[in-house]
Amino acid sequence: MNKKGGFKLSLYWVYLLIAGALIYLYYTHDDSTSKEIGWSEFSDIAINDSKDIKSIKVYRNSGTLEAVITDSLAAKVLEKDINKVGENPKLIVNIPSADQFEEVSNEWKKEHNFKVPIKYDDSSDFSDLLWGFGPILLLVVFWIFMMRRMSGGAGGGGGGVFSVGKAKAQVFDKNGPIKVTFNDVAGLSEAKQEVEEIVDFLKNPKKYTVLGGKIPKGALLVGPPGTGKTLLAKAVAGEANVPFLSLSGSDFVEMFVGVGASRVRDLFKQAKEKAPCIVFIDEIDAVGRARGKNVGMGSNEERENTLNQLLTEMDGFGSNSGVIVLAATNRVDILDKALLRAGRFDRQIYIELPELNDRKAIFGVHLRGVKIDESVDIDLLARQTPGFSGADIANVCNEAALIAARRNKTEVSKDDFMDAVDRIIGGLEKRGKITTEEEKRSIAIHEAGHATLSWFLQYANPLVKVTIVPRGKALGAAWYLPEERKITTLEQIQDEICAILGGRAAEELFIGRISTGAANDLERVTKQAYALVTYFGMSPELPNISYYDSSGQGYGFTKPYSEDTAKLIDKEVSRLIAEQYERAKKILTEKADGHHALTSILLEREVIYTEDVENIFGKRQWSSRTEEIMEAEEKRLAEEDKYAETVKAIEEGKFTEVSEEDIAKAENEIGSDNNRNDKE
Numbered sequence: 001m002n003k004k005g006g007f008k009l010s011l012y013w014v015y016l017l018i019a020g021a022l023i024y025l026y027y028t029h030d031d032s033t034s035k036e037i038g039w040s041e042f043s044d045i046a047i048n049d050s051k052d053i054k055s056i057k058v059y060r061n062s063g064t065l066e067a068v069i070t071d072s073l074a075a076k077v078l079e080k081d082i083n084k085v086g087e088n089p090k091l092i093v094n095i096p097s098a099d100q101f102e103e104v105s106n107e108w109k110k111e112h113n114f115k116v117p118i119k120y121d122d123s124s125d126f127s128d129l130l131w132g133f134g135p136i137l138l139l140v141v142f143w144i145f146m147m148r149r150m151s152g153g154a155g156g157g158g159g160g161v162f163s164v165g166k167a168k169a170q171v172f173d174k175n176g177p178i179k180v181t182f183n184d185v186a187g188l189s190e191a192k193q194e195v196e197e198i199v200d201f202l203k204n205p206k207k208y209t210v211l212g213g214k215i216p217k218g219a220l221l222v223g224p225p226g227t228g229k230t231l232l233a234k235a236v237a238g239e240a241n242v243p244f245l246s247l248s249g250s251d252f253v254e255m256f257v258g259v260g261a262s263r264v265r266d267l268f269k270q271a272k273e274k275a276p277c278i279v280f281i282d283e284i285d286a287v288g289r290a291r292g293k294n295v296g297m298g299s300n301e302e303r304e305n306t307l308n309q310l311l312t313e314m315d316g317f318g319s320n321s322g323v324i325v326l327a328a329t330n331r332v333d334i335l336d337k338a339l340l341r342a343g344r345f346d347r348q349i350y351i352e353l354p355e356l357n358d359r360k361a362i363f364g365v366h367l368r369g370v371k372i373d374e375s376v377d378i379d380l381l382a383r384q385t386p387g388f389s390g391a392d393i394a395n396v397c398n399e400a401a402l403i404a405a406r407r408n409k410t411e412v413s414k415d416d417f418m419d420a421v422d423r424i425i426g427g428l429e430k431r432g433k434i435t436t437e438e439e440k441r442s443i444a445i446h447e448a449g450h451a452t453l454s455w456f457l458q459y460a461n462p463l464v465k466v467t468i469v470p471r472g473k474a475l476g477a478a479w480y481l482p483e484e485r486k487i488t489t490l491e492q493i494q495d496e497i498c499a500i501l502g503g504r505a506a507e508e509l510f511i512g513r514i515s516t517g518a519a520n521d522l523e524r525v526t527k528q529a530y531a532l533v534t535y536f537g538m539s540p541e542l543p544n545i546s547y548y549d550s551s552g553q554g555y556g557f558t559k560p561y562s563e564d565t566a567k568l569i570d571k572e573v574s575r576l577i578a579e580q581y582e583r584a585k586k587i588l589t590e591k592a593d594g595h596h597a598l599t600s601i602l603l604e605r606e607v608i609y610t611e612d613v614e615n616i617f618g619k620r621q622w623s624s625r626t627e628e629i630m631e632a633e634e635k636r637l638a639e640e641d642k643y644a645e646t647v648k649a650i651e652e653g654k655f656t657e658v659s660e661e662d663i664a665k666a667e668n669e670i671g672s673d674n675n676r677n678d679k680e
Contacts, residue, residue: 017142034066034090035078042067042093046108046116049073053116060098060122067091067116171245171274180234186365187358187390188228191349194219195232198324199240202276216346217314218325220284222332223351226391229328232351233280236326243277245270249286252306260287260306268313268323275322284327290336307336314344353389356382362390366397375414384421384464386482396420425479426471435475441603442507443468443476446517448598449506450478450499452591453584455613458622459483459495467607475517490538493528498580498587500525505584506595525580529573539572591617 046053052073058065067090074080074089095101098120108114182192201208201215208215221229237244245267252260271279281287291304314325327345329335339345354362359382367378385393399420404412435443447466454460461480468476485492504518533539535548547560559566588595594616601608614620 033078034092036092039093039095042091046114047112050114050116056116056118058098058101058118058120060120063095063097065093065095171243180238182235182239184365185228185232185235186361187354188232188351191232191351194347194349195236199236202240202242217343218345219347219349220345221328221349221351223330224353224389225330226389227351227353228390229351230282233326233328236278240278243274245277246280249281249283252287260302261309264306264309264313271323277323279323279325281327283329285329285331285334288335288339290334311338353387359385359388359393362393366394370397370401371411373411373413376417381417383481396424399423426477440468442511442515444599444602445506445510446503447476447478448595448602449502449588451598451613452595453499453502453587454480455617455620456587457495457499459492460499463610463613465609468602469606493532494580497525497528498584501581501584505581505588509585509588525577529576533569533572541568541572
């Protein structure tokens, strides 16, 4: 009944109709006292007591009249106490006809000074009946409609009162609205391979069962927000030729007791009827949290009942053959252990933030619908967005298109993408923010301190851009190109801390006083120093000890170390930060001239780039890991091009144009290509 674009019945409509009926009855209810008398008796009253008649209303169609009389006349005619006649007492009189009454009333006016106002009503009996019984009929029709709807919902119809325990899953098939395929998912090669295998199992089950393999019951997609978990599930829905049931973990949660478990049962009932099929539960942590916490809370008990039912359906006595459960979460640490065991979620597919080559592929997908010019370099964009998720990259492309449109451009250029990255990382540029010359100089010295140290520290992140134009909450900002490391050494952490302290050190050295501008720097440094001592066990006073609990259970109200150890931790953190601060001041003292030159450029242009720092200090001694990756990638592509030319020369028979060594390399390349194609 609730079709798209049609009328949707809500409980608020019920309240509105009832309120309207009550208001109508309130205003139409007439509680005045009335009495029906004969024509002759009314004639005597009209002639002798016309002053006690307030008004007369004549109904032409019914042949009656109503005369509103005073309380004194009502007490006499009704034979009641004057205090009990009520408001506006009436006399009801049957008249010969309206025309005859009009003639008689004219005679009364001439002979007996009759001055009572008379009104004639031409309404029909049907309208009286409608106004009298219409609200009652409306209520009866409404309640019949509601009862039929409720009884229809009990049988599984949509939206009824009895359908509150039904699962709210959306069903998609190959002809459905989901048009996302695996080609639209870039940068998740390993995760795609796992999921593609599940889809292939549903399409060609004999390929696996002939070898004794069994279809996996579930796969859990785990990763940070925006990395493509839901997108991968949409691709499964677009690729699979089987029904795909999609819903969120919060769809099971309801204020009514037992509804969550009922919806789980109904979901798997639908899935069994449509088997083979795939069930996708997004944000499963809403219902799959570990049990046994906050005991005694009613809502928590209801959630645990829902989880128990989900565990039973996924791997209980019942058979769910042909039903695969996909789920996504970024909080796998809080999920119940029984949910994660083999037999329920057989596979946990980790989807991490994309690396350099993955980001290039993701940019390629999101730039399909964007009109870009020749200045846009996807390699540069990928290098400029370390730590960005797939959703962040999509936002960069969209923001760049909006910036270009704001500038009335016909194509999106490199500058638009750079501004979009700056906008997302640093926030909105606030050139209208008022700063004094002294504050501006202090900010320039601070940011130049960061830039100088990052240039001369081997493991500090290479500089990309520094500006003293306020952005977001910051008065100045610096962009660096962090190395995408898998592991981090003690020297790397120390260099990072030293570079972060460069702003505060520059203020103390070249201004002679410090300011609150380094508040964010100090927060980051303190967190890194405590992590180095308490998590990574890199302190010489507390070596090889970690107080980090990776299970997420925590240590409750107790610390896993004594008060003496706590003092030692604080002492080590203070020592580490003090050492790197003195190191930062020493480097800045040695490079004071270059620092002053950077400060001057910042005050003049408000922004400096890598090229400006290179012009002052010379080429950076150390190349970053990202640059090494890009150089290796370019070298690999160049070698592939060379091999391709050699292969072409061999195929065309131009052996005289190549050496025997090149021929051998080309033949090896042809063999490796064939092997690769066989594997694919």
